[in-house]
Amino acid sequence: MPANKKYLTASASQRFAKITAGFLGGYMVTVTLHIALAYWVDHVNVLMTLRFMGFLLWCILFLLAFLVKNGWKIWGVYLLLTLVFSAGIYLGKIYGTA
Structure with missing residues (x-):
């Protein structure tokens, strides 16, 4: 049974943006979140x-990328979260307990 045509309207660039945002962006957010937490606790x-929850969080972020209409916006959100968590890593190196 073929897929419904209304769900296949995304352009090639949107598909690429969503796949890469989910795969790479989700991984970057997951890793920076856990490294930032490692500096604070x-x-x-x-x-x-990270061994267990990291995989679950990455899968959720991967699927979340396909729920938005614009793949470039989810890339922006994931990059912004990565920068925020990277700032947490930087501040954790200065003020953290590690």
């Missing part, structure tokens, strides 16, 4: 949590 516990 006990890093052993956070890194063990």
